[in-house]
Amino acid sequence: MVTNLPAIGTQFLIDIPALDSIIGGLRRRGYEVLGPVVRGAAVVYDAIEGVNDLPAGAGDEQEAGAYRLTRREDGALFGFVLSPHSWKKFLHPPEARLFAARRDGRSFRLLNGGPAPPPRYAFLGVRACELAAIAIQDRVLLGESYSDATYRARRQGAFLVAVNCTWAAPTCFCTSMRTAPPAEAGFDLALTELVSSERHVFVIEAGSRAGAEVLAEVERHEASPGDRLEAERAIAAAKASIWRKVNTSGLRELLYEKFDDPRWDHVAQRCFTCGNCTQVCPTCFCTTVDDSSDVTGQQTERWRRSDSCFSQNFTFIHGGSVRMSAKSRYRQWLTHKLGAWVDQFGSPGCVGCGRCITWCPAGIDITQEAAALRADEEIAIGKGDAI
Amino acid sequence: MSSKKAAKDERKTIAVFKFASCDGCQLSLLELEEELLSIVGAVNIVYFPEASRVMLKGPYDIGLVEGSVTTHHEAELIQQVRRQSKMLVTLGACATSGGIQALRNWKDVNLMVRTVYRNPDFISTLKLSTPVAEHVPVDFELRGCPISKYQLLELLSATLAGRKPNIPTYSVCMECKRRDNVCLTVAQGTPCLGPVTQAGCGALCPSFNRGCYGCFGPMESPNTDAMIALFRNLGRSDPEITRAFRTFSAWAWQFRQASEECEHERKAR
Ligand code: SF4
Ligand code: SF4
Ligand code: SF4
Numbered sequence: 028m029v030t031n032l033p034a035i036g037t038q039f040l041i042d043i044p045a046l047d048s049i050i051g052g053l054r055r056r057g058y059e060v061l062g063p064v065v066r067g068a069a070v071v072y073d074a075i076e077g078v079n080d081l082p083a084g085a086g087d088e089q090e091a092g093a094y095r096l097t098r099r100e101d102g103a104l105f106g107f108v109l110s111p112h113s114w115k116k117f118l119h120p121p122e123a124r125l126f127a128a129r130r131d132g133r134s135f136r137l138l139n140g141g142p143a144p145p146p147r148y149a150f151l152g153v154r155a156c157e158l159a160a161i162a163i164q165d166r167v168l169l170g171e172s173y174s175d176a177t178y179r180a181r182r183q184g185a186f187l188v189a190v191n192c193t194w195a196a197p198t199c200f201c202t203s204m205r206t207a208p209p210a211e212a213g214f215d216l217a218l219t220e221l222v223s224s225e226r227h228v229f230v231i232e233a234g235s236r237a238g239a240e241v242l243a244e245v246e247r248h249e250a251s252p253g254d255r256l257e258a259e260r261a262i263a264a265a266k267a268s269i270w271r272k273v274n275t276s277g278l279r280e281l282l283y284e285k286f287d288d289p290r291w292d293h294v295a296q297r298c299f300t301c302g303n304c305t306q307v308c309p310t311c312f313c314t315t316v317d318d319s320s321d322v323t324g325q326q327t328e329r330w331r332r333s334d335s336c337f338s339q340n341f342t343f344i345h346g347g348s349v350r351m352s353a354k355s356r357y358r359q360w361l362t363h364k365l366g367a368w369v370d371q372f373g374s375p376g377c378v379g380c381g382r383c384i385t386w387c388p389a390g391i392d393i394t395q396e397a398a399a400l401r402a403d404e405e406i407a408i409g410k411g412d413a414i
Numbered sequence: 415m416s417s418k419k420a421a422k423d424e425r426k427t428i429a430v431f432k433f434a435s436c437d438g439c440q441l442s443l444l445e446l447e448e449e450l451l452s453i454v455g456a457v458n459i460v461y462f463p464e465a466s467r468v469m470l471k472g473p474y475d476i477g478l479v480e481g482s483v484t485t486h487h488e489a490e491l492i493q494q495v496r497r498q499s500k501m502l503v504t505l506g507a508c509a510t511s512g513g514i515q516a517l518r519n520w521k522d523v524n525l526m527v528r529t530v531y532r533n534p535d536f537i538s539t540l541k542l543s544t545p546v547a548e549h550v551p552v553d554f555e556l557r558g559c560p561i562s563k564y565q566l567l568e569l570l571s572a573t574l575a576g577r578k579p580n581i582p583t584y585s586v587c588m589e590c591k592r593r594d595n596v597c598l599t600v601a602q603g604t605p606c607l608g609p610v611t612q613a614g615c616g617a618l619c620p621s622f623n624r625g626c627y628g629c630f631g632p633m634e635s636p637n638t639d640a641m642i643a644l645f646r647n648l649g650r651s652d653p654e655i656t657r658a659f660r661t662f663s664a665w666a667w668q669f670r671q672a673s674e675e676c677e678h679e680r681k682a683r
Pocket of ligand 2: 310379
């Protein structure tokens with residue numbers, strides 16, 4: 028056992044073989060390591076065994092309703108921005124069997140006490156906005172009044188390796204949502220990739236004792252002031268390139284006032300109510316519960332499946348669905364994300380990752396919709412320019 | 415099986431009827447190989463010409479109807495089937511929305527008959543291929559070309575237990591995302607009808623890198639105007655868009671309207 032653990036918060040420099048050792052160290056500890064890999068036409072998060080699985084030289088271009096995988100000359104391992112599906116698919120899986128039961132005479136017998144033992148995940152490449160999203164899901168799903176067993180079991184065992192973005196996509200607006208890099212808390216290890224014609228290294232720091240223990244096992248040097256400056260500059264350049272914005276000041280009140288705004292009709296004409304935005308969003312957590320029985324009537328199961336405020340059955344009560352129109356469903360989504368979430372959980376439900384913008388087949392842009400709602404406000408009360 | 419024994423049977427009776435169709439949907443019942451024994455233990459299939467010689471008279475607890483109504487004879491038969499079935503379920507795109515044979519609804523059927531058959535006088539057919547629900551009330555519609563055998567099993571299990579079946583009416587996209595697919599439209603610019611099509615297939619085509627063909631028909635609130643706009647954006651011509659909406663669920667009114675809109679738009683231009 029290593030006795031001298033690297034201090035939490037101290038920055039070190041490691042090379043690619045050392046990153047490979049970190050992955051190996053996590054695997055030795057029994058973690059299933061998940062990280063970015065190229066699958067088909069995108070970088071997705073999946074099982075990895077070492078650095079060779081990482082998407083060297085993969086980049087991405089993102090715009091509203093469009094994503095293209097690109098090649099980069101520099102061989103960066105984290106040169107893409109965001110994967111279509113977030114870590115939510117592991118922590119808050121879209122389908123989970125809650126229990127099964129069998130008829131037993133006039134009673135019944137539970138076939139399992141609850142969900143199966145959770146996997147122990149280590150995530151490699153969690154961006155700052157994604158850490159913020161996990162913190163939001165923690166508030167929702169590990170709250171005092173309600174704690175979700177499936178999420179809790181997966182979340183508690185998880186090891187998070189953050190990666191600070193050194194590139195941003197045109198769909199990013201983390202700077203508006205105060206979730207921008209560098210990652211400050213909530214990780215076990217945090218990396219910043221430095222890639223140039225001279226060297227390909229990582230600035231790394233531990234954020235927890237578990238992180239320090241893993242870092243202690245690999246070859247490293249303390250980062251020089253020059254290394255640290257290079258990392259800071261790379262992050263600052265990424266942030267400076269972000270141009271999408273949401274003006275969050277007074278936004279919650281504004282949205283409540285805009286309940287009847289004609290802009291909702293405008294967006295409803297374009298919205299498919301397909302639900303893609305809620306499925307890719309790293310904070311959207313809504314699920315439905317399906318009870319089913321088999322054809323013999325002997326066995327029953329309860330499944331939890333992802334649901335969406337864009338589906339009609341989501342608000343089905345006696346007499347029908349409360350939100351029949353596309354307008355009411357889009358309004359619910361945006362107003363909850365940027366407004367009502369604050370009342371419920373103390374922060375907006377949006378971290379500015381831009382996934383809902385990129386992965387909306389209609390290319391609907393939450394930042395544009397929010398700005399349009401504010402714009403007619405400003406025209407109406409005669410201050411400022413319309414956007 | 416003697417009819418005497420069947421009469422004492424407490425199991426619910428099922429009859430499977432065929433109209434204008436390819437048999438693919440009723441075969442889904444036989445494809446439930448693993449569950450078939452449990453199914454015949456739970457229900458009594460008393461009329462299924464495709465699979466069994468037993469053909470008992472009605473009334474039946476559940477009538478499963480495959481196929482669309484295309485002839486005078488079928489139009490009369492469906493009335494009898496309705497009278498004989500306590501619960502009537504349509505199986506698949508033909509029975510639910512007229513099927514691929516509804517493509518003739520935009521053509522002159524007599525001209526087609528004269529072109530295809532050497533002795534057209536022997537052919538007696540209706541002008542339109544129509545869904546069962548245009549003729550009689552339907553209790554439940556199973557979508558798809560063919561249906562999902564799992565949805566059929568779910569419907570039977572739910573009916574026997576007296577519960578609501580778990581058959582979602584939202585988009586294929588919901589299932590596509592649940593399967594962890596990368597969206598074809600966004601990542602490759604492939605036209606896909608997923609956003610306007612009802613789930614149920616498990617996003618089968620997108621999972622094999624093909625855009626959704628819409629065989630499960632319109633989802634609960636299909637925005638076909640947005641779909642037309644998206645297809646045009648992806649470089650599809652109006653005739654191509656008309657054809658995209660006119661496949662398995664061509665006569666479902668939302669798809670029909672969308673296909674006609676593109677057709678008229680083209681003529682107007
Ligand atoms: S905003 Fe986009 S992704 Fe969301 S439901 Fe509407 S069309 Fe689908
Ligand atoms: S609402 Fe959109 S931008 Fe905000 S966190 Fe969700 S997916 Fe990301
Ligand atoms: S590939 Fe098709 S079904 Fe899948 S998310 Fe994209 S549009 Fe929807």
